[in-house]
Amino acid sequence: MTVPQLKELLKKEGKPVSGKKADLIARLTE
Incomplete structure (x- = not known):
């Protein structure tokens, strides 16, 4: 993605x- x-x-x-891509992914999987 x-x-x-x-x-x-x-x-x-x-x-x-x-934020960074990793931050965005973490936020989506919360």
């Missing part, structure tokens, strides 16, 4: 989209 794709999913869930 690319960072823009991860950010799209986070935006839909209303989560912050800042």
